Amino acid sequence: MEQKEHDVILSIRDLNVKFTLRGRTLHAIRGVSLDLYQGESLAIVGESGSGKSVFTKTFMGLTDQNGAIESGTIQYQNGMDLAQLRTEKEWQAIRGKEIAMVLQDPMTSLNPLKTIGKQIEEAVVLHQGLKGEAARKVVLETLTHVGIDDPERRYKQYPHEFSGGMRQRVVIAIAIACRPKILICDEPTTALDVTIQAQILELIKALQKQYGLTTIYITHDLGVVANVADRIAVMYAGDIVEIGTCEEVFYDPRHPYTWALLSSLPQLGIKGEPLYSIAGTPANLFNEVKGDAFAPRNPQALKIDFVERPPYFEVSPTHKVRTWLLDPRAPKVEPPEHIKQLREQGVRLRGQA
Ligand SMILES: Nc1ncnc2c1ncn2[C@@H]1O[C@H](COP(=O)(O)OP(=O)(O)OP(=O)(O)O)[C@@H](O)[C@H]1O
Ligand SMILES: [Mg+2]
Incomplete structure (x- = not known):
């Protein structure tokens, strides 16, 4: 759009x-x-x-x-x-x-x-x-x-x-x-x-x-x-960490927190297995948040995530994400497999809601 x-x-x-x-x-x-x-x-x-x-x-x-x-x-x-x-x-x-x-x-x-x-x-x-x-x-x-x-x-x-x-x-x-x-x-x-x-x-x-x-x-x-x-803004600990069109956030999510949110959708659950839930507890906002607020709960967190707050990186003119993973210097971290498969599953997701 x-x-x-x-x-x-x-x-x-x-x-x-x-x-x-x-x-x-x-x-x-x-x-x-x-x-x-x-x-x-x-x-x-x-x-x-x-x-x-x-x-x-x-x-x-x-x-x-x-x-x-x-x-x-x-x-x-x-x-x-x-x-x-x-x-x-x-x-x-x-x-x-x-x-x-x-x-x-x-x-x-x-x-x-x-x-x-x-x-x-x-x-x-x-x-x-x-x-x-x-x-x-x-x-x-x-x-x-x-x-x-x-x-x-x-x-x-x-x-x-x-x-x-x-x-x-x-x-x-x-x-x-x-x-x-x-x-x-x-x-x-x-x-x-x-x-x-x-x-x-x-x-x-x-x-x-x-x-x-x-x-x-x-x-x-x-x-x-x-x-x-039309668009989805993902909030974590008092900040928008990812924003994009519905398509972008569902089929090309880039923030590990968005991955985690998507992973906990019942639609993605595997029959017979407990539903995915995000490990750890949300950031305590009484304390000053250092770096990326999601870092302590993020298994793929980088060192810098604990030190400096990430800026927004632009994936497309409509898609912006606050994560160091998008920094050109960052090591390549792939989203979990089931997130990558969302493109196909998405058809079903849409059909269902
Ligand atoms: N009047 C208040 N005094 C102190 N802290 C507050 C007050 N209102 C909200 N907060 C705190 O601000 C943060 C954001 O709260 P908020 O109600 O916006 O969350 P939310 O995303 O709407 O959650 P929910 O999905 O449960 O409605 C929380 O840490 C909450 O405890
Ligand atoms: Mg509320």
Whole structure:
């Protein structure tokens, strides 16, 4: 996919986020840069604690009280540097309106005492300036757009009358009703099984086309984004270690952490053998990370991995990877055999999701 400079809707540069916890400092986001392109769907994947939520919450001014952006810029297409916004009033111009977020647990974002219809209608009234019958019509339409059948009846129901997957659709409907330009979906819970997750992803994909949205989908399951994301950013220890098109990350991954993530996909498991899991524990972000944060867990780590942080190496104009393995001076390290075979297996992966 060719991208031009003017297509960038959100441009993040050298973002650092730190938290203070019981007198100690945790460096959660460690110098992340990312260009988000207008109309694309970007998936952010990584283990629990890698910084996916903290990173994207900075675009909404939702960083927890004990944390702050220490440095870096978040340039929005309207010319604002979101990293500079401080007050709730300033954020009101962005939150929901320009950038909306669907949170991990749909139950926490729905009011149990109000009907689904009313909750969506509030967003329509507030953000689209519609009233009465016109607002109601848009609500019914939106319910249909997010794949909820029988909208007239559903309109009058309460959140507890919806299944987990359906509630997730309602939350997306509320977000859509605000007409944002960017929609961030923070993994629709571990409570949703893989099939429902895949359906939600398909829905987001459809809405993206319909409403011209730019989407970020956050997950720790690379499998679910196989056939829907345009690009994949792999996060580890508060940094993007590999980014590329879906094809590049699946069929030509270069970072040992991406290899490990791919290896733990159930689709790659060998029948009768335990599923691969990444050895060791994630980096402790209370300590200063030296070199490549993944080095202590990487069986193929080089000496320099423990000393100096790798820069990004460009595999293609769309594919960038932070690993010393791509340095021309590095010894040749081959990805594991099953990763090399992914090209063929990929056909199946795609068919399955
Ligand atoms: N309010 C906070 N105070 C201290 N540390 C925090 C706070 N919020 C997040 N962190 C830390 O920041 C790091 C990144 O957390 P984050 O929630 O972004 O991970 P994640 O990738 O979203 O994980 P998950 O997949 O479990 O949602 C973790 O080490 C986490 O413990
Ligand atoms: Mg999270």
